[in-house]
Every structure is written in C-alpha cells, then in structure tokens.
Amino acid sequence: xxxxxxxxxxxxxxxxxxxxxxxxxxxxxxxxxxxxxxxxxxxxxxxxxxxxxxxxxxxxxxxxxxxxxxxxxxxxxxxxxxxxxxxxxxxxxxxxxxxxxxxxxxxxxxxxxxxxxxxxxxxxxxxxxxxxxxxxxxxxxxxxxxxxxxxxxxxxxxxxxxxxxxxxxxxxxxxxxxxxxxxxxxxxxxxxxxxxxxxxxxxxxxxxxxxxxxxxxxxxxxxxxxxxxxxxxxxxxxxxxxxxxxxxxxxxxxxxxxxxxxxxx
Amino acid sequence: xxxxxxxxxxxxxxxxxxxxxxxxxxxxxxxxxxxxxxxxxxxxxxxxxxxxxxxxxxxxxxxxxxxxxxxxxxxxxxxxxxxxxxxxxxxxxxxxxxxxxxxxxxxxxxxxxxxxxxxxxxxxxxxxxxxxxxxxxxxxxxxxxxxxxxxxxxxxxxxxxxxxxxxxxxxxxxxxxxxxxxxxxxxxxxxxxxxxxxxxxxxxxxxxxxxxxxxxxxxxxxxxxxxxxxxxxxxxxxxxxxxxxxxxxxxxxxxxxxxxxxxxxxxxxxxxxxxxxxxxxxxxxxxxxxxxxxxxxxxxxxxxxxxxxxxxxxxxxxxxxxxxxxxxxxxxxxxxxxxxxxxxxxxxxxxxxxxxxxxxxxxxxxxxxxxxxxxxxxxxxxxxxxxxxxxxxxxxxxxxxxxxxxxxxxxxxxxxxxxxx
Numbered sequence: 199x200x201x202x203x204x205x206x207x208x209x210x211x212x213x214x215x216x217x218x219x220x221x222x223x224x225x226x227x228x229x230x231x232x233x234x235x236x237x238x239x240x241x242x243x244x245x246x247x248x249x250x251x252x253x254x255x256x257x258x259x260x261x262x263x264x265x266x267x268x269x270x271x272x273x274x275x276x277x278x279x280x281x282x283x284x285x286x287x288x289x290x291x292x293x294x295x296x297x298x299x300x301x302x303x304x305x306x307x308x309x310x311x312x313x314x315x316x317x318x319x320x321x322x323x324x325x326x327x328x329x330x331x332x333x334x335x336x337x338x339x340x341x342x343x344x345x346x347x348x349x350x351x352x353x354x355x356x357x358x359x360x361x362x363x364x365x366x367x368x369x370x371x372x373x374x375x376x377x378x379x380x381x382x383x384x385x386x387x388x389x390x391x392x393x394x395x396x397x398x399x400x401x402x403x404x405x406x407x408x409x410x411x412x413x414x415x416x417x418x419x420x421x422x423x424x425x426x427x428x429x430x431x432x433x434x435x436x437x438x439x440x441x442x443x444x445x446x447x448x449x450x451x452x453x454x455x456x457x458x459x460x461x462x463x
Numbered sequence: 464x465x466x467x468x469x470x471x472x473x474x475x476x477x478x479x480x481x482x483x484x485x486x487x488x489x490x491x492x493x494x495x496x497x498x499x500x501x502x503x504x505x506x507x508x509x510x511x512x513x514x515x516x517x518x519x520x521x522x523x524x525x526x527x528x529x530x531x532x533x534x535x536x537x538x539x540x541x542x543x544x545x546x547x548x549x550x551x552x553x554x555x556x557x558x559x560x561x562x563x564x565x566x567x568x569x570x571x572x573x574x575x576x577x578x579x580x581x582x583x584x585x586x587x588x589x590x591x592x593x594x595x596x597x598x599x600x601x602x603x604x605x606x607x608x609x610x611x612x613x614x615x616x617x618x619x620x621x622x623x624x625x626x627x628x629x630x631x632x633x634x635x636x637x638x639x640x641x642x643x644x645x646x647x648x649x650x651x652x653x654x655x656x657x658x659x660x661x662x663x664x665x666x667x668x669x670x671x672x673x674x675x676x677x678x679x680x681x682x683x684x685x686x687x688x689x690x691x692x693x694x695x696x697x698x699x700x701x702x703x704x705x706x707x708x709x710x711x712x713x714x715x716x717x718x719x720x721x722x723x724x725x726x727x728x729x730x731x732x733x734x735x736x737x738x739x740x741x742x743x744x745x746x747x748x749x750x751x752x753x754x755x756x757x758x759x760x761x762x763x764x765x766x767x768x769x770x771x772x773x774x775x776x777x778x779x780x781x782x783x784x785x786x787x788x789x790x791x792x793x794x795x796x797x798x799x800x801x802x803x804x805x806x807x808x809x810x811x812x813x814x815x816x817x818x819x820x821x822x823x824x825x826x827x828x829x830x831x832x833x834x835x836x837x838x839x840x841x842x843x844x845x846x847x848x849x850x851x852x853x854x855x856x857x858x859x860x861x862x863x864x865x866x867x868x869x870x871x872x873x874x875x876x877x878x879x880x881x882x883x884x
Contacts, residue, residue, distance in 0.1 A: 264763040267613060271641065337758050338606065340751060371770035378766060382759020386613040390605070 200246045202238065204261050207286045211278045212269045217261035218283060219253040222246030227293045227461075228284075229253040230300030232444075233324075233336070233388075235380030236260035239360065241446035244454055245295070254283050256299075258383030259376070267383040273394055276303070276387060277310050284314055293317040293461055294405075297446060298417075299324055299384045302396060305430075308407075309399035318405040319457055322443050323426065324418050327393035331419045337385050347416045350442035360447045400429035407433035408460040410453065412441035464816060464856040465867060467563050468517030468842065469526035469720060469825040471536030472510040472544075473747055475832045476502060481746050487783065488749035489533035489602050497534065509835040510538075511547060516839055517828070518552050520846025523854070523871070524561035524593065525552075526825055529568045530600070531607035535747040541567055542580040549588035561871050562588055563825070565665055565684065566595025569622035570615050571608035574643055575650075577622070578629040582654045590655035591868050595684070596623050597665045598672070602754035613759035616671075618642045623662075630659040661866045663718065663823075668697045669765055670704070676716070677708035682866040684718040684825070688748060690798040691815030694719060698819045714816075714857055715864040718823030721812065722830050724802040725844045732802045735837065737791035740800050743831035744786045751783045800830075805848030812853060822857055822864060 202221035209216050219236065227249035229242055236255045245251050257279070258267030270276055280303070284292075294315050296304030301323025308315040324333055334347050349357045363370050388394065407430045411420040423435045436456050441449045477497060485491050514525040525548055527541040538544050545564045552560050562584060567577045585592040598604075598619045605612045621640045628636070629650045638645045654660050665684040666672040676683045683701060687694055698719070702712060710716065722743070724736035761769070795802045801811045816824055828845055829838040864872055 268617065337612075338753050340753055368771065371767060375763060375767040375770050378758045379763050380758075382613045382757075385757075385759055386611050389611040389613075390609045 209282045217255045222251045224249045226250050230296035232298035233384040259380040273387045280307050291316045295319040297321040309402040312404040315405040318407040321410045324392040325396040326425050334417045348443045350414045409435045412445045413437050415443040417443040465523040465823050467524040467526045467825040468522045472538045474534030482749045518557040518560040524563040526563035528565045531603045545584045561591050563593045568599035570618040571604045574622040574625040578626040582652050585654035592660040594660045594662045601757045601760040612757040673701045673704045677710050682716045713862045714820045715822035717821045719821045720825040722800040723826045729803040739831040739833045740791040
C-alpha cells in the first residue's frame, strides 16, 4: 500500500479548485478515471511502483466540490482545465492512461496538446459511435443491469472486491450518492450520445498509443478498438480475452504486463 | 377552494398482458406494436370534450400537461390543447373557466417559444391563463428530448427568468444566458393579464423547489399519485419552509393532484372504477427510477438526503415493481385514489384539503382505460354532487387567492344554478 496525498490546485479556468491524487515513485504518469468517479484500485497501486501517478478528479467528483461541475460548461472547458493541471504540475510530456470516460478524455487532451502526451494507454474508451453497435446507455440502467454491463464475471473475487460496499449504512449512502453524481458529472460531457466530435480531432494525436479492450465488453463493444486504431496514427490494439469493460479489475494479471511492456518499450 | 379538472390524455386500450416484459411503459413501448393513430384520433377528441364538459359543469379550471414517448399521456405540447380550449370555452360562453397549463416543460423547449405560446393562450382566452412552469421529469426532458441531466434544473431556472422578463419588459433587451442567447427580445404578443398571468410551479417533492417557490412567492403544485395521506410529510415540510422563509400559511400557495371516481354508492364505484385504477397504476405508471431521475437530475444534496433517510419520500421505491402487487381495493384503502359515493368522496377530499392546507385541488376524473361515456358520467356526478361543496371550502377564511386570474377570483355561478334561478 502506497501513501497517497491529494494536491489542491486552483485553476483559473472556470474558477475550478482541482484535486489531484498523487502517489508513487519514479517518473510522472497521469491517470484519468472512468465515469463512476475516482477509484484507487490495484491497477493504480501497481503503477505507483514505477511511476509518480497523478490522478486528477473530474469536476464534481472525488475530493472536488460537488457543485464545481456547474461552472464547467463544455468539453472545451474541461480540456483546458486539464491543460492547466498539467501546467501547474510541471508535466511537459508524460504518459497518460485513461479508462472508459477517462480514455475519451485522454484522447481529447492528446488531440488538443499532442506534445504534452508522450505515450497513451486507453482502456475500453468511449467517445466514438457506431450505429450498428451503439454504446450501451449506461446512465439509464438499474444498478444490477449496470454492473452486469460492466463485468463479464460478476462472481469473480476481484469483481466482488470492486463492488464491496462499506458496512456503515451512512457510508453506503455517501458512496452511492457519489457514484450517481459522478455519472452525472462526467455524463454532462457525453449525454445523450458519447460522440462529441472526437473523431474529427483524433488525427492530431501524436503519442504512441496502446488501445486495450476487453473482448466481451458489453458497454462499448471491442469492435470500437479498430475504430480508435484507424484514427490514431501510431497505435496498436490489445484485446483481452474473456473480459468485460473493466480489464483493470477483471484481468489485472493479463493487463499489467501488457501496459508495463508498452510503457517500457 | 379552486378545483381543476386535470387530464393526462392516456392511451385507453392497452392489451391485458401489457406491459409484459417491457422494462418501462415510457420510452420503451413500441408504437408500431401498440399504437393506433385512429384510436388516438378518438382519444384526443374525447379528452378535449371531457375537459369542455368539466367547464360546463362549473369547474374553476381545466388543465393539460406535457409528456413524451409513452401511453400514460401524450399531449406533447399542452399549448396545442390550451389554445383549443381557450377558443372553445370562449365560443361557448364559458368565460368563467381558467386554463391551467401545468404545463409546458421549460427545460426542453426554447423559452422564447413558451413565452409566446402562453401569451397567445392568454390573449385567445381573454386573460384566463394560469401558467405552469414545470421542471419536468427526467425521462421527458433528458431521455425524450436529449437535455443533459446535469443541466436540467439550471435550464429551468434560466427559462423561468427569461419568460417573466419577456412578458413584462418595457424595453428591448438582449438575453445573454447560459442556455439561451437572443440579440433583441420584443415579445409579440404579450399576455392580457397585467403584469403577467399567475404562475404555478409543479413539483414532485424536491425541497429545493419549495424554497424556490417561497423565495419568489410562487405557488406550488404537488404532483403525486399516492394520495393525500402520503402527501402529509411533503406538504408539512412545504409549510415549514414557508414559515422559515417568512411566508404566511395562505392555502392558495399549494395545490394537490388527486385521482377521483364517483358513483351512486361506494360499492358501485369500486366495481366500476377498479379495473381502470389498476390499468393506471400497473400499466401506465410502469416507469423505472432510472428514467425519472437519470444521474445529475437530482442535485447532490437531495440525492444524499433521499439515500440517507432510509425511507423513500414517496413511500414507493420503484413504480415498475412495487405497485404491481397492489389491487384496486388496496389502492382505494390506502387512498392513493378517492373512489366512492358522492358523500364518501366529499368527505375524503374535504378532510384531505384541510389536512394538507391546500387552496387548489386538481382532480383527474379520466384515468387509465376509462371510456368516454364513463368519464362523462364521472364528471357530471362530481360536478353536481361534490364540486359545489368543495368550492365553498376556505370561503369563511380571510385568505385571498393571489395566484388565480384576477377576473375569475370570485366563485363561478354555474350554468345550472343560473338556469334554475
């Protein structure tokens, strides 16, 4: 277990008080979380062994003020906030890893400021749309269906561990409210269809990119892997077998060496 | 008390096995399997005729609303119906009836268009509009109309501010809002009512809406299908907030919606209306929470309050499952619906109005699968045996109704009274 701290960074854009969770040793690496809000899971812990991980919290989630989301009006605002966070942390050109919604944001940032991203890893990112394989409407599901959409093996120990709720009912209420609010706060930039023009901007991405997908992803089908690969010049795809939307939970054993090899190459 | 006949305009002929495996009646009911446009021709015409009948038997107002992509009620733009009713009531000498638009959903339509349409209805009717300014349900605003849930409430607030200014400004103005930008606003026409038609804010028990109403001195309409008893907690807290914000307990600050069926005896009423009650709660109200409240729709504080309270505010968790075991008899017993003889209905509604301290009552006398003839009988019997009794309520009190069209504030003299005078 590494000790993490949360940095507070006042951002001029949108007057947003950013919060960035930081831990680890080594060169810097930025980690962008998924739509459900910041989660410090064994995958991130593992990254901290070799990197100083900076994990910004999306406006309205994690350690940020819940109402902060109301002053961030557009995707453009959000991208500029990330740029200011990079500036404040002195990150000139660093690897960026993003999962799901965070994967989309990694692509958006790498398209906006290609020189600031040295390498990119996206895990089952959203951000593109194919009419024949629509992205599942994950904001319009009862909890049990959402969970079944995220994971292939609900009964597996790592999935059960990821879904573990606190024992105190008060904490359950807070955790649930935070999760719903995080879906709303990230959903602000992808509602009602997560296709907000990324396809027009992806040609600008210069970072060598690893596109990882759970083969049986029910939220955003693994057929999207080739859509991302076709638009990111210097990219390759790794499909993880027998795995749903969250490879970092379901198949960490497989994912970890793939990511490590890519970052070390 | 001012009493409104409120109409949802539902699809009245869904098959017995509906909804079957459909996850929701809203959004998810395929038109091509269940919808018949020729039947809908009848539904729209019957609904308008039923509201006109209510106007004839002496209701203070007739009410329409907006919902989308569902068989529960599909007056997609209530102002189409409000305009029709404004013209028909005027032509038929029913100038005593107000038009309660409850209303056009603010967050999902251009506010300039809503300001115009309401002004048109007020002009067409000669100043009889009550302008409902609803926030709308998540499924209507965000699912059926694509508005980002996180922006739903902000859009509503800005829309209301815009509409009030567009109605009243005595100068050209530019509107540089977050969601509406207009270079030069000069609304044509303006409402007849000066400074503007009375407004009412419908809501579903959100504490932030109560405070908003009290801060602006707007009345609140609590829309629930679970009857007066389930509304005690909500209205009590509404009145607590009123006191906290320095507002008086004028009952005309509040309205409540109630499904009502009247027949000669309690037993007959239960027999006649039972299946329509079940149709309404089991088929039409088949609406899951994830549609009503998509993430971002409820503000964080309300969300945490509801999740922490342990008990659901509405005493109903999920409409798609929790209502299904209840039979009409249960729903009558729990007073979700008020069904009975004229004496029973009078007694229950009066007790409810007094307990909730409401000066406005909206009754839905057509609900679910009720056919046209039965609906007419319900309206006539209610109009004859219940309505005059309810309209007298609060008359012995000094409260003034500031939230009703000025020319209609006196109790109407009904046509029948005039005929027999």
